[in-house]
Each structure stands twice: as C-alpha cells, then as structure tokens.
Amino acid sequence: MVGGTDSDSSLKSVRIGIDVGGTNTDAVAIDPSQQQHSSRGVLAHFKTPTTPDVTAGIETAVRSILQKSSIPVDRIASVTVGTTHFINAVLEQDARRLQRVAILRLSTSFLREVPPFSDWPSGLTSIIKGYVGYCDGGLHIDGSEEAPIVESQIIERCAEIKQLGLTAIVIVGAFSPIDEVFRQEDRVKEIVLRELPGADVVVSHEVANIGLLERENASILNAAILRYAKKTVKGFRRAMKVLELTCPLFLTQNDGTLLDSAAAANIPIRTFSSGATNSMRGAAYLSGHTAGSAIVVDIGGTTSDIGMLLPSGLPRQASAYVTVAGVRVNYSMPHLHSIGLGGGSIVRPTDESVAVGPDSVGHYLTRDALVFGGKVMTTSDIAVAAGKVDMGDKQGVVGLELPLIERAESRIKALLEAAIDVIKTSPEPMMVLLVGGGAVLAPETLAGASQLTRPPFHDVANAVGAAISKVGGIVDVIQGVADQSVTQAVDHAKAMAIQRAVDAGATKDSIVIAEVESLPVTYVANQLRTIVKAVGELDVNMQPIQLDDDQDDASDDTGEQGKDFSVKIADEPPVDPRTYKPTIKRIAETGVQEWQISETDIDYLADGCYVLGCAGGGSPAASRIQLRDMLRAGHTMRVIDASALTADASIYWGGHMGSPATSNERLQALETFHAFTALMEYLHHDSFDAVMGLEIGGANGLEPFLVGSSRFFDRPVIDGDWMGRAYPTYWQTTLAVHAPGELVPCAIDSGDGKTMLMTRASNDEIVDRALRASCSEMGSRVGMAAKPTTTDRVQRFGVLNTVSLAWRIGRCIAMAEATNTLSTVAEAIVNEVGGSKSAKILFRGKIVAVERRLFKGHSYGSITIAGLAPSEEESSDDPETRLTAVATGGTLTIPFKNENIYAEHTADDGTISTLASVPDLIAVLDSGSGRSLGVPEFRYGFRVTVLGITCSPRWTETPAGLAIGGPGAFGYDDVVYTPLGEYVEPRSVIQEYGRL
Known part of the structure; x- marks a missing residue:
C-alpha cells in the first residue's frame, strides 16, 4: 500500500460491507464509532438477489443503503466485499474463467521426481496445465542457497512459454517462504516480466507457506483465476464509480482480514472461503462479544456452518492442509463443521420422530414452503407455526399439529447440539452466537451453550463482518536459535508481522499479535519455525494501490451466461478393495513367488506405512506419487518373502535420514539410490540380491521400492524391516539390538552432489550421531545405505512381513471409505x-x-x-x-x-x-x-x-x-x-x- 493523507479523513467514519452470496447480495453501512449504541452502529442494511452480472447486484444494494441512510458519499471510509465468485470458478471447472498456467520450479537437484499436477483431478488438470519448466535455484532449510539463479535458463524457459501463448506463470522455489536474503522468486519474476511483458506472474511465497506441493497448488489455482479476478474486481470498482464513491475498495480474506482491491486481484485465492469468516466476525461485532472464545452458528437456507471464534476475534483456522475442488493446498482457511440444516430444510414426519434435512428447497423457499402456498413442509414453516417468526401466510401451517411441531423443534435442537459438540474442544459450556437468515430456527437454549445470543441484524452478519474486517500481517519463518534465544527469534518474527500489517494498511498503534506458533524443526538442531499473525484497525488515511480500471481487458464475456462447463474429464474410480487381489507371480527359474506391485498396492502401502510410523517417518505422500508415476512409466517393483532368500544372499538396506520438514519442500528425490551406489563403489560390489527397508513407518517404508525398482537396481524388496515401526534414529533397529557393530561401513548422500562414507565406529549410537551431524551440514536430509547384511540376520533379527502389514492396514482404510x-x-x-x-x-x-x-x-x-x-x-x-x-x-x-x-x-x-x-x-x-x-x-x-x-x-x-x-x-x-x-x-x- 502507498500512503496518502486525506484532509477530510476524520469525517470518514462509515464503512460499507457487502457479501455476494450464491443466492443473495447483502449490504450494510456501519459507523464503528457508534458500536456502543443498541444499533451497533448499523446505519442501514439491504438484501437483494445476486445478479448474473454481479456488479449490478452490488450497485443496487449499495445504492439502497446510501438512500435509506442518507449518508454523504464523502463520509464513506471504505467498501469491503466478500465474494464466492472466485472459488466457484474453480469448483465448477468453468473453462471460460480459468486460464492455462505455466510453472517454473527453482531447484538444481530436487523437485523433478514429483511434478506439478501430480495429484490433481483430471478435469482441472486438463483445463489448467500449460507448461512445466525447471531452473537452477532453491534454498536449504537453514536459508542458505542451494544454487544461484541462472538468468539464461529463465530466458530459455520464457521463450518456450511464449511459444505456447501462455500468459499466466507460477514461480515456485524450494523454501521460498523463508527466503529473506536471495529473493530468488522475486528475481525470477523480474526476468519473466522483462521477457514476457504483461504476463500474470505469481510467486509462491506470497500465496502460502512451507509445504511446496500445497503452496504450488494454491499458486496454480491463484494464477488460473487471475484474469477473471481482475475483471471482477474492476467490475466492483466500476460500480463504485457509478455511485460516486472515491474511497478504497477491499476484499475479505479467509482469515478475517482485509486485502486491498489490487492485492485481491493478484491473490484472489485468499478470498475463497471468506464468507464463513465474515459471518463469524460479524456475529462477534453485533453481539458485543469481545472476551474469550465463542462458537458461531451461521444458519442459512440449506446448511448451517459452525465455527470457533478465538479470543483474538479471528476464527480458528483449519489444519495445515485443506482440499479445494480436490486439490490439496495450505493457505489459511477457517475450521468449520457444516450440517444440512437451514431455513429451507425439508421436514418429514416418521413413525417415531421427525426427519429434518439434509435436503432443502433452497432459494425456492418462497415458492415451495407451506406458508408461501407451496406443498413442502420446511423448517421455516415449523418456525412460523411455533410463533417464532412472521413469514408468509400463517394460514398455510394452521393444520400442523402441536406434537409434530414439538418433535420437529426437538430434532432441530438435537442437530444443533450435536454440531456444537463437534466444534468444541472441551466439555465446558461456551457462549454461542446465532446468525444467518435461519437463526430464528434455533431454540431458546442448547446443551453445551452457556449463553445463546441472537444479535440484532443477525441475518446480515456476513456483510457486517466484511465491513468491520481488520488488517493483518503474517510471517512464517525458520530461524536459527544457536546464536539467539527462542524468545529473541519469536520477537523478531513478531516485529516482521507487525511491519507487514502496517504495510498492508493497519494503524501501527492498533496492532496486536493475534496468533503465535513456534514449531521446532524436527531432527534439525537449533532451528525454529515461527508463525505469527498481527492484526490492526484499518488506517483510513492510507490510499491503497488500485488497479488500472481503464486498462483494456479481453473481450470474452465472463458473465453467468458465458460459463463453459463442456470440458470435463471424469477421474477413474478407485479399485474396489472388496474385490481387489494383489498379483503374485511364481518365477519359473527359481520357484520363488514374487508380489508384483501395482498402483493400488502403493496406495494401500502409503496409508499403512503412515499408521505404522506412529506419527513419524515423514509423510509418504510424495513417495506415493513418485512410485505411482514410475509404475505408469512401465517400471516394475516386486516383493519377496524372507524365506525365499538364498543362504548366501547379499542384502542392501537403508532409507532417508533427516528432517521431514526438508521433505515437505524438496519432495522426493534420489538420495537413497545415490547412497547405495556410493557404498557399492566403496565395497566393490557390482550388484546385490535384495533390498530391505530401514523402517516400515512413514515415507521410509516406501523407499526400498524406489531403489529396488527396475528403474534402478531391479532387485526384490524383502517383506520386512529393521524396526516394525518408525524410530527417530538410525541405530534404533533390531539389528543393533541383536547384532551390534553391523551398521558400518555406510554411506549418506545429499542428492545434490555431496556424499560421505563412514567406515568404522566404536559403537552404533555414534554412527547415528556422526551421520546426523553431517546430515545437518548437507541440507538436513540425506539418503543412507547401511552395511550389507545376510540372510541369516534378516531371518533371525528382522521384523518380518511388515510390508504385508502396511498393505493390510491401508486396505482397511480403503475398505472403510468404500x-x-x-x-x-x-x-x-x-x-x-x-x-x-x-x-x-x-x-x-x-x-x-x-x-x-x-x-x-x-x-x-x-x-x-x-x-x-x-x-x-x-x-x-x-x-x-x-x-x-x-x-x-x-x-x-x-x-x-x-x-x-x-x-x-x-x-x-x-x-x-x-x-x-x-x-x-x-x-x-x-x-x-x-x-x-x-x-x-x-x-x-x-x-x-x-x-x-x-x-x-x-x-x-x-x-x-x-x-x-x-x-x-x-x-x-x-x-x-x-x-x-x-x-x-x-x-x-x-x-x-x-x-x-
């Protein structure tokens, strides 16, 4: 944002909030300086049907509240819009609104084994995937540079992108969210814009945090809707010009804070789920709730969304990863529980009770409900019959008997109580705030609610929440704490968050730290990841950067009538676990039975290995994709029983060492293969007979399939491992328990050109300690190959049939889903x-x-x-x-x-x-x-x-x-x-x- 003082800013106390929903567009005008009044400062509100041309609906709603309140336009401090239009374009796979995207990945040695779009739905991939290129670059987990940017490579990739006619480009580098020194993504963006003037360029560190695949996915979705987002935001601004509003335009983010219109047009993904957040923030404001947590129940026409409002005044966020349209992303989203209860929910008497929902008449309420002359009994009819609300014609529900009404109300009460229990995290009663047009359905009391509040203007709480949104600044940084204390590191992160809030338009003296989370980086000494969110009040003196509203746009019509849903590719249904049988092949020459691994087997193994990881071992997600793609490329993988080993067999074993946090950015690579190769060279071995895993838990449970595949050594994987689970260290193995001194010689490899051999050690523990210290210097993740072992040791000391066990556990999960x-x-x-x-x-x-x-x-x-x-x-x-x-x-x-x-x-x-x-x-x-x-x-x-x-x-x-x-x-x-x-x-x- 660029600062600019308005001489009349002290008079600009009114904020307009707009919520553009699928059915209705709500608008309110609020003067927050009057929130102590019974009206909570709400000067006017209006509800109108959402129009195919969304700007027309906004213009109608805002014009109405300006007329009803007689507010001079020079008193309007801001207009804030919450909209579902951007996420709907993705959910509907609307090819007219989505554009093809080129992706540039920055890493010299990594990121090639698990390409972009690896786990996307086929339909979205066919619409959005345009180009994938790789360039030198990337960072290590400690913030040091893996390799510098090579400008000539970027220029070559740009030429390829230009030839394809693509104008939306995503730049994603390993560990870019912590890149404060080299600014690799930003430097590449400068080169791309020089080579491709006018392109829409998205740098991943501005979109989401640590977790490369998820951050990249979010960035791709963001780039795909950029053109449509800019058109839409310009439409909002045109509506403001027609109304002679010269104040700044903002859009609401998923976390309850503001984005100026230029930023929203560049990062529209941050608005995807802002509607629920607005309702929660509006509920708190309208009820005057300022202390402690509260549960917010937003009852609409079809569903009820239940969320938790934190003491910070912001909603509790969902887990690190969420899924949007089948795509896994890691940007901020509110944690919600939704149930099929709304004002249009259909009520059906049963023999013993009454069924309520989850189906609904939706926006046909005024046509189908009994009180509107229809023939469908809805929850709104029950509310009218119970005297809770005056709606339609009461004569339509005169025939409803009292026992039916009571049973329906009892069922509604039970549904809400169960939903509140789901969102609560302790048995103590909590404050419950009821908002939304269907809030009148709720009873006077609910189990689990210490107090039940239905605030004034509850039916436009979403627009209220938009109007009073605050400005935020977020940082997600990894810092060393060897030369500074944890407190100093956290304070530095807080200062960064505060400055980002100021840069986004918050008044500095109003900023508070809303959330702080410190996460020590596992298996990496003295590294602390800190996530901080700072929020403050909007500085009305700030004049944000605005889009060039006069810039010419593409001529295609992206109104509702312009939707194109013709491009659809149905995903292949999963294999039915109830009938699936693995393929076991007997080798004629040896008589040995080999399990031929399929994609379905890999899916089962990935889920089962994570269970056996006991929360460790690293996520198998990237390994699963790597192995799946290898199978699709024609490579093979096989498993044998330990009893099939010959007496003189040479068995190589190993896996990854280091931090799972490194794997989240580097994804899956070939370090273990390189470590095996290095050890074989040292031992003068041309080959070996079988491969065995270090541990069955987590991603390491899948690593033997990589090195044993026909792509590399083409050797069978033994059905077993040395732990039967996951453990933090290399020496915590059953081999070290029963045959100490058998870990060396061993080799580790970083995957980017660094290899180390350890040939002798006084005990097994020092082997792990020495290798782990080296691992930290080599990028905090290495592949490891241990001293080859024998059939006797495998059969006597190994934990056998654990590959089978992981497969069976994964099949249990697939069976439960099916x-x-x-x-x-x-x-x-x-x-x-x-x-x-x-x-x-x-x-x-x-x-x-x-x-x-x-x-x-x-x-x-x-x-x-x-x-x-x-x-x-x-x-x-x-x-x-x-x-x-x-x-x-x-x-x-x-x-x-x-x-x-x-x-x-x-x-x-x-x-x-x-x-x-x-x-x-x-x-x-x-x-x-x-x-x-x-x-x-x-x-x-x-x-x-x-x-x-x-x-x-x-x-x-x-x-x-x-x-x-x-x-x-x-x-x-x-x-x-x-x-x-x-x-x-x-x-x-x-x-x-x-x-x-």
Missing part, C-alpha cells in the same frame, strides 16, 4: 493386526493442546486429547463391531520426539496411568478420514482415535531391546514399559494370495 464405515476403521485395523489380544483402541477424543519445544537443540512435544462425551461418539451401523476403548473420559497425553513415545491417561478423578509406551506402537488416527496423523498434522480440535499395537518380540526378548527402543531411550526413565498384548506375526500377502 463401505462408509470410517467410524469403525480402527476396529478393522485391530482385527487385521491380530485382534484384541495384539492391538487395542486406547482412547477416543479431541486434541485440545499441542505443545512443541526445543530441548538441547532437538524437537520434542506432546499432544493432549480430551475424552468424548457419549453424545459425541460416532454411531456405528453395527454396534457389535464397536470396541470399547481402554480408557474413557479424562484426558490422554502423548509425548513425542516425532514418533509417539507413550500414552498417559488422567482420569476424571485424577488417577494417572500409562496405557502404552515404546517399543509398542501408538498411532493417532483422524476419526474423520481413518488415516494416520503425523506430528506435522497434529492440530487443536482434531477428533482422533488412538490405536495401540504390540511390537515385535525382537524389541522385548532381550534387555538391550528396551534399552535402545524403550521409554528410557528417550529420557523417560520413570516410565516402565508394560507389554500392551501378545505379538501376532503379520500374515504374508505372498503366502495368502500366492495360493490362489
């Missing part, structure tokens, strides 16, 4: 891993606290899970399949060092007990999806199921096993390991399906 039984996916996993004698559901609840901290330079943390009330428990179609958790009520605390260490239950009476601990497996499942949550995904408010699985006896049959893998190995000497149950060896997929 059969709509996600509420009992944990029970299915228990049965698959050996039944209740081997595995248990430890606890069900909601995450109510997440703590992350640095201790001696390393990352530790814990989550606290509050037990669910009986009313919050998910129902099951077959109650007999529902297993009783080991503990109910109270809270469960799970400390972690990337992997979960133990589960400690505190009962309601204060009794403390340890339910499980390492080396047994503790997995935290997202109850909504059935999938595992890793440490990076732990977020406040998640509803989870905690699963415990008994570990392999390789960990418990000797004292050394518990010394290396038990609680004491993590510094918890006071936690005594007690076996969770009896170990059941996983069933071999090869043996089961090889007989078919």
Whole structure:
C-alpha cells in the first residue's frame, strides 16, 4: 500500500460491507464509532438477489443503503466485499474463467521426481496445465542457497512459454517462504516480466507457506483465476464509480482480514472461503462479544456452518492442509463443521420422530414452503407455526399439529447440539452466537451453550463482518536459535508481522499479535519455525494501490451466461478393495513367488506405512506419487518373502535420514539410490540380491521400492524391516539390538552432489550421531545405505512381513471409505493386526493442546486429547463391531520426539496411568478420514482415535531391546514399559494370495 493523507479523513467514519452470496447480495453501512449504541452502529442494511452480472447486484444494494441512510458519499471510509465468485470458478471447472498456467520450479537437484499436477483431478488438470519448466535455484532449510539463479535458463524457459501463448506463470522455489536474503522468486519474476511483458506472474511465497506441493497448488489455482479476478474486481470498482464513491475498495480474506482491491486481484485465492469468516466476525461485532472464545452458528437456507471464534476475534483456522475442488493446498482457511440444516430444510414426519434435512428447497423457499402456498413442509414453516417468526401466510401451517411441531423443534435442537459438540474442544459450556437468515430456527437454549445470543441484524452478519474486517500481517519463518534465544527469534518474527500489517494498511498503534506458533524443526538442531499473525484497525488515511480500471481487458464475456462447463474429464474410480487381489507371480527359474506391485498396492502401502510410523517417518505422500508415476512409466517393483532368500544372499538396506520438514519442500528425490551406489563403489560390489527397508513407518517404508525398482537396481524388496515401526534414529533397529557393530561401513548422500562414507565406529549410537551431524551440514536430509547384511540376520533379527502389514492396514482404510464405515476403521485395523489380544483402541477424543519445544537443540512435544462425551461418539451401523476403548473420559497425553513415545491417561478423578509406551506402537488416527496423523498434522480440535499395537518380540526378548527402543531411550526413565498384548506375526500377502 502507498500512503496518502486525506484532509477530510476524520469525517470518514462509515464503512460499507457487502457479501455476494450464491443466492443473495447483502449490504450494510456501519459507523464503528457508534458500536456502543443498541444499533451497533448499523446505519442501514439491504438484501437483494445476486445478479448474473454481479456488479449490478452490488450497485443496487449499495445504492439502497446510501438512500435509506442518507449518508454523504464523502463520509464513506471504505467498501469491503466478500465474494464466492472466485472459488466457484474453480469448483465448477468453468473453462471460460480459468486460464492455462505455466510453472517454473527453482531447484538444481530436487523437485523433478514429483511434478506439478501430480495429484490433481483430471478435469482441472486438463483445463489448467500449460507448461512445466525447471531452473537452477532453491534454498536449504537453514536459508542458505542451494544454487544461484541462472538468468539464461529463465530466458530459455520464457521463450518456450511464449511459444505456447501462455500468459499466466507460477514461480515456485524450494523454501521460498523463508527466503529473506536471495529473493530468488522475486528475481525470477523480474526476468519473466522483462521477457514476457504483461504476463500474470505469481510467486509462491506470497500465496502460502512451507509445504511446496500445497503452496504450488494454491499458486496454480491463484494464477488460473487471475484474469477473471481482475475483471471482477474492476467490475466492483466500476460500480463504485457509478455511485460516486472515491474511497478504497477491499476484499475479505479467509482469515478475517482485509486485502486491498489490487492485492485481491493478484491473490484472489485468499478470498475463497471468506464468507464463513465474515459471518463469524460479524456475529462477534453485533453481539458485543469481545472476551474469550465463542462458537458461531451461521444458519442459512440449506446448511448451517459452525465455527470457533478465538479470543483474538479471528476464527480458528483449519489444519495445515485443506482440499479445494480436490486439490490439496495450505493457505489459511477457517475450521468449520457444516450440517444440512437451514431455513429451507425439508421436514418429514416418521413413525417415531421427525426427519429434518439434509435436503432443502433452497432459494425456492418462497415458492415451495407451506406458508408461501407451496406443498413442502420446511423448517421455516415449523418456525412460523411455533410463533417464532412472521413469514408468509400463517394460514398455510394452521393444520400442523402441536406434537409434530414439538418433535420437529426437538430434532432441530438435537442437530444443533450435536454440531456444537463437534466444534468444541472441551466439555465446558461456551457462549454461542446465532446468525444467518435461519437463526430464528434455533431454540431458546442448547446443551453445551452457556449463553445463546441472537444479535440484532443477525441475518446480515456476513456483510457486517466484511465491513468491520481488520488488517493483518503474517510471517512464517525458520530461524536459527544457536546464536539467539527462542524468545529473541519469536520477537523478531513478531516485529516482521507487525511491519507487514502496517504495510498492508493497519494503524501501527492498533496492532496486536493475534496468533503465535513456534514449531521446532524436527531432527534439525537449533532451528525454529515461527508463525505469527498481527492484526490492526484499518488506517483510513492510507490510499491503497488500485488497479488500472481503464486498462483494456479481453473481450470474452465472463458473465453467468458465458460459463463453459463442456470440458470435463471424469477421474477413474478407485479399485474396489472388496474385490481387489494383489498379483503374485511364481518365477519359473527359481520357484520363488514374487508380489508384483501395482498402483493400488502403493496406495494401500502409503496409508499403512503412515499408521505404522506412529506419527513419524515423514509423510509418504510424495513417495506415493513418485512410485505411482514410475509404475505408469512401465517400471516394475516386486516383493519377496524372507524365506525365499538364498543362504548366501547379499542384502542392501537403508532409507532417508533427516528432517521431514526438508521433505515437505524438496519432495522426493534420489538420495537413497545415490547412497547405495556410493557404498557399492566403496565395497566393490557390482550388484546385490535384495533390498530391505530401514523402517516400515512413514515415507521410509516406501523407499526400498524406489531403489529396488527396475528403474534402478531391479532387485526384490524383502517383506520386512529393521524396526516394525518408525524410530527417530538410525541405530534404533533390531539389528543393533541383536547384532551390534553391523551398521558400518555406510554411506549418506545429499542428492545434490555431496556424499560421505563412514567406515568404522566404536559403537552404533555414534554412527547415528556422526551421520546426523553431517546430515545437518548437507541440507538436513540425506539418503543412507547401511552395511550389507545376510540372510541369516534378516531371518533371525528382522521384523518380518511388515510390508504385508502396511498393505493390510491401508486396505482397511480403503475398505472403510468404500463401505462408509470410517467410524469403525480402527476396529478393522485391530482385527487385521491380530485382534484384541495384539492391538487395542486406547482412547477416543479431541486434541485440545499441542505443545512443541526445543530441548538441547532437538524437537520434542506432546499432544493432549480430551475424552468424548457419549453424545459425541460416532454411531456405528453395527454396534457389535464397536470396541470399547481402554480408557474413557479424562484426558490422554502423548509425548513425542516425532514418533509417539507413550500414552498417559488422567482420569476424571485424577488417577494417572500409562496405557502404552515404546517399543509398542501408538498411532493417532483422524476419526474423520481413518488415516494416520503425523506430528506435522497434529492440530487443536482434531477428533482422533488412538490405536495401540504390540511390537515385535525382537524389541522385548532381550534387555538391550528396551534399552535402545524403550521409554528410557528417550529420557523417560520413570516410565516402565508394560507389554500392551501378545505379538501376532503379520500374515504374508505372498503366502495368502500366492495360493490362489
């Protein structure tokens, strides 16, 4: 924003808010200086149907409130619009509104194995994908430069883009959100604009935060709608000119803050879900709620959106990753729970009760509802019959009997209470604010609500929220804390956020720090990631940069009548897990049965490995895409049983070492292959007989398939690993337990030209410590190849059939999705891993606290899970399949060092007990999806199921096993390991399906 003083700014106290919904456009005029009055400063409000030409509806609404309030236009300080138009263009896959995008990735050695659009829906990909190019560049996790920008490469890529006629370009570099020194993305943008004048260029660090694929996805969506966004924003400004409004125009962001119109036209993705946020902010303003958290229930015509308003006055945000139109992104979005209850919800009497929704007459309410002469009983009819609202003709509901009305109201009450329970994170009652046109449906009291408030002007709360939005500044930075304290690092991040808020148009003395989150970077010493949000009041003296409204636009019509939905590609339906069978092939020459891996197998393995990772091991998402694409390219992967190894077989093993946070930016690469090659060269080995994984947990569970594939060494993967789970360090293996001294010689490789060999060591622990220190200097992630081992050691000391186990767990999740039984996916996993004698559901609840901290330079943390009330428990179609958790009520605390260490239950009476601990497996499942949550995904408010699985006896049959893998190995000497149950060896997929 560029500053500019208006001599009459002291008179500019009125703010106009507009919400452009799918059905109605709402507008309000507010003078916030009068918010202490009963009117809350609302001077006028108006509701009009949303028009195909959206600017006409805005013009009508604003003209009406100006006339009704007689406000002079020179008193208007700002106009703020909240709109769903941009997200609708993506959701509807409207080819007229979306443009093809070119992507330039910046990294010399990485980012090539998992290309853009790897996990997009086919329909959107066909419309948007235009070009993908790679250039030198990129950063390491510590902010140092992986490689400098090479201008000639950028010029070459621009020539290729120009030849294709593309004008929307996304630039995405590894670790660009922390690039404060080299400004690689910005420098490339300057070159691109010089070579392609007039192009729409999006730099990813301005769109989203750490997490390259998700940030890139958000940037691509943003670029695809840029042309349409600029047209739309200019249309808003033209409507203001017609009304002779000269004040600044803003759009609302998803987090409840403002974007000036020029920024909104450049980053329209930030407006995608601002409507719900506006309703929540408007609810707080209209009710006068300023202290503590509150639940906001926005009841519309078809659905009710329930969210949590934080003490900062901003809505609680969703998890790190959200999905928009099937595309995974990581920009800020409000955490909402939606139910099918609205003013148009259809009411149907049943034998014993009354069904309400989820279907609705929607915007046909005034045609179909009983009170409007229609034949459909709706919740609005019930409200009129109950005397709650005066709407339509009351004679239309005279025939409704009192018992029916009472049962319908009881059902509405139950739906709202259940929804409030879902969004709450503690059993204590909370303030509930009711807004939206359907707010009149709510009863006078609700269980779980300490106070129920339906504020004045509740039906235009969304427009109110837009009008009173604040200005924000956000930073997401990784800093070293070896030469400064954590407090100093956090203070620096706060100062950056405050300055960004000022630059965005906030008055400096009004700015407060709304949110601070410090996340120690796992497995990287003395690195702290800090996310800070600062918010303040709009400075009406600031004159924001505006679009050139007179600039000529393309001539195509992008009105409603111009929509083009003809380009549609249906995604292939997933393979039915109920009928799928893996392919087992017997090799004629050897008689060995080999499991031929398919895309479906990779999908199952990825989900299963993350569960076995016990919150660690890194996300398998990028590995899954890499292996899937290799299969599609014709490469093969195979698995053999350990019993099929010859006595003299040479087995190579290894995987990744380092920080999962590095993998989030570098994605998947070939470090492990290069490490294998380096060790083979040192040992003068031309080949080997089989490959085995370091650990089955997380992304490392898939790494053997990369090096064993026909693309590289073409060797089978052994159905087993050296942990049976994930552990933080290389030496925490069953091989080190039973055959110490077998880790060296070994090799590590950074993937960008740095390789190191370690040939001798005095003990196994020093091997890991030395390699990890080197790993930090080599970019904080390396591939590792360990000393080749023998058939005897694999069969005697390995944890066998764990590839089969991961596959079976992943199939359980796929089966639950296919059969709509996600509420009992944990029970299915228990049965698959050996039944209740081997595995248990430890606890069900909601995450109510997440703590992350640095201790001696390393990352530790814990989550606290509050037990669910009986009313919050998910129902099951077959109650007999529902297993009783080991503990109910109270809270469960799970400390972690990337992997979960133990589960400690505190009962309601204060009794403390340890339910499980390492080396047994503790997995935290997202109850909504059935999938595992890793440490990076732990977020406040998640509803989870905690699963415990008994570990392999390789960990418990000797004292050394518990010394290396038990609680004491993590510094918890006071936690005594007690076996969770009896170990059941996983069933071999090869043996089961090889007989078919």
